[in-house]
Amino acid sequence: MATKASITGAAAAAGGGAPLLNPYVTDAPLTPANFQKLRQRWKATVTGKYMRVTSDDVYFALSKLSGTAEQYIANMQPSRIHIWEDLSPIHLSVNFRKSYERLRTIAQSYSIPGSIHYHDLNVQETVIQSLDFIGSEIYNASVVQAKGENWWNFRIGAPLALVDIAILLYDDLTPRRRHEIGATIVKNIGSIGQRSLKGANRADICLALIGAGVITNEEAEVSRGRWCLSDKEYDGENSIFQLVRSGEGLYEGGSYLSHEIFPYSGGYGVQHYYSLSKAVNVLSKSPYYINSTELEVTFAAINSTFSPVMWRGMMMAHIRGRDISRKSEPDAFWGNLFLQSLLYFADTELVPRKNRRFFKSLARSIWEAAPLPDLYGLNITQAFGMQKVLEERIPPAAPPLGTFATPMSDRLMHHRPEWAAALAMSSSRIGRYEALNHENLKPWYQGDGFLYVYTDKDPLHFSNDYWPTMDPYHTPGVTNGQNPQGPPAYKFTAHRDWAGGLDWRGTHGLAGLDALSTDKGSSAKKSWFFLLNSIIALGAGCAGLSGTEVHTTYESRNLPSAGSNFSINGEYQIMNPGWIKPWEETHQRVDWAYLDSFGGYVFLDKEPVTFKHEKRKGKWTDINQYPDYLGFSDAITREYLTIYRNHGIDPKDGRYAYALLPSSSPDDTRKFATKPPINVTHNTQRLQAIQFNNTVMANFWSSGTIGYLTAVTPCSITWGHSGVEDKYLTISVSDPTQKATRIVLFLNDPDIGGVVEKDDSIQLRWGRAGETGSVTITVNVEGAHGKTHRVSFERISWRGTLDNLPWRPPSNEITTSTTTTASGHVRPAATKKPLANNTTVTSTKIGSKPSPAKPKASVVGNASLGAAKPGPAKTKSKPVATKSGSGTAVKPGHATVKSSLGTIKSSPRTIKPGPSTVKSSLATVESSLASAKSSPTSLKPTGAVESSPGAVDSTVATSTEPEPTIEASN
Structure with a gap:
């Protein structure tokens, strides 16, 4: 023993009447009472x-x-x-x-x-x-x-x-x-x-x-x-009671892993909380009680780990591992078990009152939102607990809203009032799928970008015998070859590092996946952009080596038993329930489609799209042979609508671009397709990006430039206007590979002023002492595990003048030296240009009131996409010459950027050199800038962006060697 x-009186007094930590045992043993x-x-x-x-x-x-x-x-x-x-x-x-x-x-x-x-x-x-x-x-x-x-x-x-x-x-x-x-x-x-x-x-x-x-x-x-x-x-x-760094348990940032590499907050994580909450409840009146101080991490994870992976009282499938193959444990079963955990905590007097009230409020929210009687009713313990909560008239908690990224588990959730989405990725850190004990027997692409979309139009979609009847070779969101796969293996990770993303202002999300299939037979660079009323999906470098067609599945929808109307470009198709003859056809040019039980689909690149309507049959024992579930061998038939892009047999550089509009109306879908409120600026193997309003979201697979921002190192990044009346420019950045030590960015924007706030991981190096507009941003991402880093600047055009800024870079801050061009003349300041097709504003002088310019015909303002007010005021001013340390007049521009690079390279005490890839990128950018220096007439303005979607920005610094599209099998 x-x-x-x-428990001494002094210890009790120190804890305000209760000890901070419970002792092993009390001096008085447990009595029969x-x-x-x-x-x-x-x-x-x-x-x-x-x-x-x-x-x-x-x-x-x-x-x-x-x-x-x-x-x-x-x-x-x-x-x-x-x-x-x-x-x-x-x-x-x-x-x-x-x-x-x-x-x-x-x-x-x-x-x-x-x-x-x-x-x-x-x-x-x-x-x-x-x-x-x-x-x-x-x-x-x-x-x-x-x-x-x-x-x-x-x-x-x-x-x-x-x-x-x-x-x-x-x-x-x-x-x-x-x-x-x-x-x-x-x-x-x-x-x-x-x-x-x-x-x-x-x-x-x-x-x-x-x-x-x-x-x-x-x-x-x-x-x-x-x-x-x-x-x-x-x-x-x-x-x-603590966060873990390896193995099974709660991780920092909202992840729960089991068996070392599998995201499992909706299975093992719920079981963890159920047993712990029961132990806390049972022991609360004994000397072996569990103090609330020990439960701080446990309670904090309820909001960060569990609420974001629930939808309408059900645990989402992307964090349930092999449990999805169990008919007797549907998503609502695990939702109910989590509800029961909340009720056990709420019924424990040692838990602080505010926590108990919140747990009851959250339990009521789960109970009210879930279609429980139709799916999986409460058990007797849960029912009695909820009756008590209802009698206390505790109001329900607000459901989660916005984007929730959990980089330690390669997962991202996006919640809107009428729908939600969950993205399942995998990497060299996280397993593709879990197949254990003869369970989950067709899981091959469950971690290759499986995009789950839940809607109020069909809330039981994934509960309606989806798993034994779905087509495992057409998994929504995934790009894969059509070659047959062998028996699933257990406990292995993906081949590549890049899997992750970030949230933007808590309302929008960005994710990217460097996908290479288990058999190395197909690959793609994939990006998803989660907006307020849509999800934009881009793919490039779609390639194959399997000798079969490579498909990207946009949708594979399990239709409700009552049927669902479907239209293409507004023309309804024959899809009556109970039909016999299936159909499959490819449309060479299609703008949009609409499914009543889901919402809208918009095809942004106007490339051929294939539609397929079929009956699919299966049994639960087809995907689960564990003895627990051998009784579920009845044949099941369901109808499916599948939408996919056929890239051809062993393609080299297939691409796609489409938008999902869950819970939208046909009219909203048509309007979106006619005048898209987003602009796909890049869709290549080096850079994938979209722009809407005053915001840019991008995955830099290699170094590159968009507008005023240059990414020297690969990263996921979003930047745009934020705050009341868009008074700030905010940048969010992450390292989805989780292998880098630093991310280096160059921002040369005349409209940025002082720093409003920044994370401690970010260092700034201004281009000129005491002035703003040109800054090198270095983000320390070593050991950050893919989390998001943020910095916000105040916009000069919003404030009025530079002198009115609340903070300016101090003159003693480390700055870069400057040089002149080869001819000795100062290069004029780059004219500020908007991103392609963006709405702009102009003004005649500093401090003047901005007046919006008329938007171009190809752009539609859309408030539901997070539309901001018209963009920043433009300032037209003459180039201002400054004196460097050597007395030479200069104007910051590409020369300043080059100088910044030189400072980074020559000041190892200030900024530790990154990995070899970073050094290579720095050298390449410097070489590009040197070439531009010798030929100033051919240099594009810093803010220039290719206007056509998919075009590679000419300022992107890349290697001249072609990037391999796919790895060969060992």
Whole structure:
């Protein structure tokens, strides 16, 4: 047993009446009354706190529980090898574990007033005889796990079910039976000191161990279970109350990983919270309580890790791993389990009052938003908990809104009032998919840019037998060859580093993926731009080596049983439900399409698009052969609409550009297609970017320039106007490769003034002492794990004059030296030009009131895209000459940029040189600028941008060697 330590009065006083950390044990051991209280609280977590039934959810849950228990009882066929014939032979771990779970359901029905089995002695005797049979023949303190058996059944699944049964029937069991049950659980759990025991598995095992002690009145087991949660044996190294840096558990930035490399906040993460919340609730009235100080990380993750991956009360599929292949555990099942965790926390007096109220508010939000009666109803514990919340009239919490990037798990979520999207990517850090224990058998492209879109038009789309009937070779958002794939492997990551993105002002999002398929048979550079009413998808370098066609799937929609109207360019197609003959056709030029159960599709590049309407058949056992789910072998038929681009057989540089408009109307879709409110400025293997209003979003796959901004190193970046009346210019940048040490940017914009705010990771080097407009931005991204970095500048045209700025670069700040052109003349300042097709404003002098210019015909202002007011005021002024240290008059421009490069290279103490790729990029940019210097007439203005979509900017600094489009197989 752990060393005892008492709670002193001084310690209590220091914590304001409670100790900051709970001791291992109190001097006074647990009394029989303590154990009785623990059993009462545990029983309440299984049956719910009984109260007057006023809720339809309670009636539904109680009826469902009683009906299921009655079915289990009626189907019992006891023999020497099984209790239920479909769970035979019972000596297999999956079968005795499932037998315990059925007995728990029967014991619940026996224990809850209002059930048809409440205190039925025949039911009681049936359960006890079944426990004796399994305990004497199959699962006991002498059992040895057979080779090839799933350890989880022995150490977690069976113990957790057995604890619940024993506590529900505690007064009906003899002391000998209780002791045998406790000894069986403790023996099969085994050692809990492994460093590998983390996250959900640690929480589950600790909970089972606490339960064993509660059953047998053994304080030692309660103590071991409690302190294993904190991992006292290894000084908290694997404590589930802390963020982790490897293995399973909560990570910084909203990620939850399981099995080291799989995003799993909607599966293992929820299980982690369920078992922890139950332990917190049960122990709260004992000396082994879990202090709220220890739960700070746990509570913070509710907003950062779990709420963003929920939609309408359901856990999104992109963070559920192999659980998506389980018919009995749909997305709402995991949503309900998370709701139950919130209710357990909210019912714990040690949790601060403000937290408890928030948890109830969030639980109500989940309950109100979910289509639960149609999908997966609340169980009895959840139903009683929600009845109490409703009686307290606690209002629902606001649902998540905006963009949520979790770079540690290569995931991005985007929430709008009527729809939501989730993007699943993979990299050299994160696995493509999880296929384990013969589950999830067709997962090949689930981590290659799978874009899940949820809409109010069809909220049960992914729950309507989607997974056994979907086409795994046409996964929405993915570019892949059509060659057959072999059996899935387990636990491997993707081939390339780039996977990630950022959020812009919390409302917009940008993501990019350097995709190379598992078999290296297809590849592409892919970008997604998440806006307020649309998602823009760009692809370049779509290539293949498999000898088959390479397709990019825009959509593969599971149509509702009632059917859904579909139109192309406003012309409706025949898609009546129950039709027999499928159709597939390619349209050479199509502008837009519309599906009633989804919304709109706009094809931005006017390239050929293929539409396919078909019936698809499947069975759940096609994707899950684990014994738990072999009963789900009924044939299923669903209708699908698939939209894709055929790049041809083994293409070299295929491209695509399209927009999704979820929950939009046909008229809105047509207007978007006629006058797109966004401009695709670049779509190449080196740079993919869009511009709308006064905002630019770009993935720089290599160094390049857009407008006034040059990226020396690859990065994801978004910049544009922000703040009230667009008074600031804000830049957000990230390193999706998570391999760089620094990102270097050059901004030469006459409209930028002083810094409003910046992250500590950002360093600025101004081009001229005491003045603004030219700045080198260096972002330290080493160890940042792909997170977003931000800096905001005040716009001079908004303020009026430079003198009115609240802050100016101090004259003693490190600045760059300047040089003149080869001819000795000062190069005139670059005329400020807008991005292609952008709305601009001009003024005659500094400080004059901006007046908007008329927008070009090809651009439509759209408030729902985040439209800002007309752009910044232009200032026309003569070039201002300054004197360098040598007395030579200069004007900042490309020469200044070159000088900035020289300073970076010559000042290693100021800026540590980056990796070789950064050095190469710097040298290339310097060479380009030197060439421009010798031929000033051929140099483009700094702000110039190619106006045609897809054109490569002439100022992009790149290697002359062609970039390989695909890797060869080993």
